[in-house]
Amino acid sequence: MNLASLAALAATGSVDNGRQLYQSACLQCHGALRPNISPMLAADNPARIREAINPLSLMSTLSYLSNEDLLDIASYIARPGSNDTDRLFDWAEQQGFPDALGKSANATQEYGGYRYRYYPSARLFLGTRNGEVVMLGEGSTVPALLGTMRQYLRQMPPGR
Incomplete structure (x- = not known):
């Protein structure tokens, strides 16, 4: 490179x-x-x-x-005051997948090593842990792996 x-x-x-x-x-x-x-x-x-x-x-x-x-x-x-999870969630809500997710009414939360947000209109949780991005639908007990954090960061436009 x-x-x-x-x-x-x-x-x-x-x-x-x-x-x-x-x-x-x-x-x-x-x-x-x-x-x-x-x-x-x-x-x-x-x-x-x-x-x-x-x-x-x-x-x-x-x-x-x-x-x-x-x-x-x-x-x-x-962006010294930022973190990858919030950058990802903000981008996903605003530009990446706004129709699928909608806007989360909740701030990013933490539980069991996951950082996540709940999206009520989509009825799912979007989370990150150990460099992976996961999704958990209501009623599900096992998160679905969506990819790595790095894969999603590369989709973001400059300045995010």
């Missing part, structure tokens, strides 16, 4: 994974995210991170980070 295609995919990164990567690989030198500090220049721009890693000897130790890792870090930098 070249730098141009890396930049085009920035909005598809995982904020949750990016947060973990930033804390383990970037925080020690760059500190917590604040406006007007150098990491903010990389918001939704993984190519900028790759460019900084390659020529700078201090950051060259991070060359092990994959392009997907850089996508995730860039997405986290752009």
Whole structure:
């Protein structure tokens, strides 16, 4: 993957994974995210991170980070207060599947390791756990696997 295609995919990164990567690989030198500090220049721009890693000897130790890792870090930098589950649910309600789901009257909740929302008009629960997206219809006892979180994040438009 070249730098141009890396930049085009920035909005598809995982904020949750990016947060973990930033804390383990970037925080020690760059500190917590604040406006007007150098990491903010990389918001939704993984190519900028790759460019900084390659020529700078201090950051060259991070060359092990994959392009997907850089996508995730860039997405986290752009949305540090967000999380993948809420991003997915908001997108699904507004643009992804609004006719099928409708709008949830409930905030995202947690139970048994799942983060979920209930959609009364569709009479189903949409949830995530361990990087998977699941659905549970009323009366069902076993959630149906819909795919991975990463698959759905890649369907979202830039800036989500």
